[in-house]
Amino acid sequence: MGSRASTLLREEEIEEIKKETGFSHSQITRLYSRFTSLDKGENGTLSREDFQRIPELAINPLGDRIINAFFPEGEDQVNFRGFMRTLAHFRPIEDNEKSKNPTASEPLNSRTNKLLFAFRLYDLDRDDKISRDELLQVLRMMVGVNISDEQLGSIADRTIQEADTNGDNSISFNEFIKVLEKVDVEQKMSIRFLH
Amino acid sequence: MAWFTFPADNLLCRCLGISITVWFTLLFVFIIMPAVLGVSFGIRSFYMRTLLKIFEWATLRMELGAKEKNQELYKPYTNGIIAKEPPSSLQQEIQELRGSANSLRSEPEFEMADIFYFCRRGVESIVDDEVTKRFSAQELKSWNLLTRSNYNFRHISLRLTVLWGLGILIRYGVLLPLRLRSYLSEKVHLMCYRICVRALTAIITYHNRENKPKNGGICVANHTTPIDVIILANDGCYSLVGQVHGGLMGMVQRAMVKSSSHIWFERSEVKDRHLVAKRLGDHVADKTKQPILVFPEGTCINNTSVMMFKKGSFEIGCTVYPVAIKYDPRFGDAFWNSSKFGMVSYLLRMMSSWAIVCSVWYLPPMNREEGEDAVQFANRVKAAIAAQGGLVDLIWDGGLKRAKVKDVFKEEQQKLYSKVLVGDSEDQMEDKRSEDGTPEGDESSKDPAEGQ
Numbered sequence: 001m002g003s004r005a006s007t008l009l010r011e012e013e014i015e016e017i018k019k020e021t022g023f024s025h026s027q028i029t030r031l032y033s034r035f036t037s038l039d040k041g042e043n044g045t046l047s048r049e050d051f052q053r054i055p056e057l058a059i060n061p062l063g064d065r066i067i068n069a070f071f072p073e074g075e076d077q078v079n080f081r082g083f084m085r086t087l088a089h090f091r092p093i094e095d096n097e098k099s100k101n102p103t104a105s106e107p108l109n110s111r112t113n114k115l116l117f118a119f120r121l122y123d124l125d126r127d128d129k130i131s132r133d134e135l136l137q138v139l140r141m142m143v144g145v146n147i148s149d150e151q152l153g154s155i156a157d158r159t160i161q162e163a164d165t166n167g168d169n170s171i172s173f174n175e176f177i178k179v180l181e182k183v184d185v186e187q188k189m190s191i192r193f194l195h
Numbered sequence: 196m197a198w199f200t201f202p203a204d205n206l207l208c209r210c211l212g213i214s215i216t217v218w219f220t221l222l223f224v225f226i227i228m229p230a231v232l233g234v235s236f237g238i239r240s241f242y243m244r245t246l247l248k249i250f251e252w253a254t255l256r257m258e259l260g261a262k263e264k265n266q267e268l269y270k271p272y273t274n275g276i277i278a279k280e281p282p283s284s285l286q287q288e289i290q291e292l293r294g295s296a297n298s299l300r301s302e303p304e305f306e307m308a309d310i311f312y313f314c315r316r317g318v319e320s321i322v323d324d325e326v327t328k329r330f331s332a333q334e335l336k337s338w339n340l341l342t343r344s345n346y347n348f349r350h351i352s353l354r355l356t357v358l359w360g361l362g363i364l365i366r367y368g369v370l371l372p373l374r375l376r377s378y379l380s381e382k383v384h385l386m387c388y389r390i391c392v393r394a395l396t397a398i399i400t401y402h403n404r405e406n407k408p409k410n411g412g413i414c415v416a417n418h419t420t421p422i423d424v425i426i427l428a429n430d431g432c433y434s435l436v437g438q439v440h441g442g443l444m445g446m447v448q449r450a451m452v453k454s455s456s457h458i459w460f461e462r463s464e465v466k467d468r469h470l471v472a473k474r475l476g477d478h479v480a481d482k483t484k485q486p487i488l489v490f491p492e493g494t495c496i497n498n499t500s501v502m503m504f505k506k507g508s509f510e511i512g513c514t515v516y517p518v519a520i521k522y523d524p525r526f527g528d529a530f531w532n533s534s535k536f537g538m539v540s541y542l543l544r545m546m547s548s549w550a551i552v553c554s555v556w557y558l559p560p561m562n563r564e565e566g567e568d569a570v571q572f573a574n575r576v577k578a579a580i581a582a583q584g585g586l587v588d589l590i591w592d593g594g595l596k597r598a599k600v601k602d603v604f605k606e607e608q609q610k611l612y613s614k615v616l617v618g619d620s621e622d623q624m625e626d627k628r629s630e631d632g633t634p635e636g637d638e639s640s641k642d643p644a645e646g647q
């Protein structure tokens with residue numbers, strides 16, 4: 001337990017993360033504690049195995065897709081900055097943030113960025129389109145062996161038919177946004193972090 | 196230089212001689228005699244109260260120090276990072292999701308928004324899950340002057356450093372040697388355990404002693420540390436069950452067998468459950484033999500929760516005497532993280548903590564009821580122990596400390612979701628009958644883990 005104290009976060013790093021993600025000081029230190037407790041190898045980064053060790057995540061049908069979202073393209077390790085950047089998507093949207101700085105880049109937890117996170121869960125090959133095949137694969141992950149191929153296929157077809165507006169038989173990000181425009185994304189994709 | 200060292204040497208020798216004699220006398224008077232006679236001086240509770248006051252003062256100083264520098268104190272994450280919604284079933288949550296999407300269809304179908312449910316649950320479990328935090332030591336609200344449990348060391352002022360230094364002196368210079376000597380010098384059974392207890396400065400409060408386990412029964416308790424055995428054996432004689440270990444534990448086991456009948460298994464025998472059950476059954480049937488002490492969790496948990504009980508001991512069919520053990524972590528965390536610390540380093544840490552303070556509750560004996568299988572009986576006992584000790588009752592297996600979770604749980608989740616998509620025949624019939632759309636039968640799929 002004492003070894004953790006020696007790898008405590010520096011103040012400058014905390015400030016940088018605060019600016020980038022919008023988390024408060026105490027939230028960052030608590031999440032750092034969580035990060036280090038998951039980091040069994042104690043090398044400052046998390047691997048996919050570290051995530052899979054969480055039983056509640058391992059039994060989540062989309063567990064692997066969610067874990068993948070933390071790792072940038074082609075990489076196998078995620079450091080604390082990357083960890084926080086991904087978690088920042090789940091911060092609730094506060095009203096005062098909207099009016100703060102119109103010229104600054106969009107905050108990580110904006111509605112669009114939350115939708116982008118969900119979109120990327122479907123988009124397996126990261127080509128900014130959800131093809132029928134990708135949709136089928138994700139559906140298969142969610143239902144396991146309990147639904148037949150034909151039924152699943154027709155569900156996928158129906159979904160694409162309703163969402164696809166430009167006829168390319170796949171769902172782009174804009175089409176995705178349109179389909180979900182009535183969903184309360186802000187609430188459903190937010191986690192209430194304690195202060 | 197030579198003439199300088201001799202008198203000093205002499206003086207040193209004399210001082211050493213005197214202090215050792217004083218120590219031994221103190222040792223004898225205050226520790227061994229009362230242990231033999233079973234008498235207590237009440238010094239320990241005074242010690243405890245003083246320590247608590249010092250800890251609170253130390254924490255206050257740290258908070259003041261932090262405020263002066265305008266920084267914040269490090270807060271332990273196990274107090275809760277996120278506010279979790281009360282657990283509702285998969286069906287309910289997905290219906291809510293769909294309700295806001297204003298679907299025109301009356302039949303259940305797939306919605307792209309469904310993914311939000313799994314996504315949020317997944318990320319919530321990454322940030323704070325119920326299981327992994329049970330396998331590391333608890334984090335404390337106030338610092339107890341042990342560096343091993345402190346993360347706010349930047350805010351320590353001079354005064355606190357002095358106090359901490361003093362603490363180290365006392366713990367390593369006085370408490371540890373005293374305890375080592377007493378630990379090594381015991382031979383007789385019950386007296387030996389009592390000395391161990393005093394050696395660790397264990398302050399144990401036994402509740403409901405009228406429910407103490409009797410011969411021909413099995414005593415089950417939640418498991419936090421090997422010291423659990425000492426704590427229970429301090430108040431009664433038990434036969435222990437376990438695997439034959441090598442090293443220090445092995446020596447201890449062999450020594451114990453000579454004094455009373457314990458049941459030690461070779462690792463290969465453990466795999467043969469019938470053999471194990473038979474030996475336990477034989478022991479229990481013999482009414483002259485002491486009650487067996489079993490820890491059904493199978494591994495050490497950090498004393499904030501009770502995890503799944505293995506059903507083996509509940510299949511034998513005799514009376515079960517549940518015992519709840521709760522340690523006070525403020526004086527020294529008793530949890531043995533076997534993946535981090537070996538036995539010897541763990542014992543050293545225990546002996547150099549302030550004290551081991553715990554409460555033991557003997558619960559009324561339980562028997563398996565008609566129509567109850569071993570697993571349900573085990574869960575009932577587990578719930579009783581968790582309720583008494585103020586611990587969270589979890590269905591998760593303690594074996595998850597080392598092993599991966601079984602796929603069957605993921606398959607259950609997938610099954611539940613498939614039902615939402617296509618419904619099974621029963622659901623469709625009910626949907627046609629009930630028009631207001633409130634889903635029935637969701638009680639069965641509620642998450643049994645409460646008390647979050």
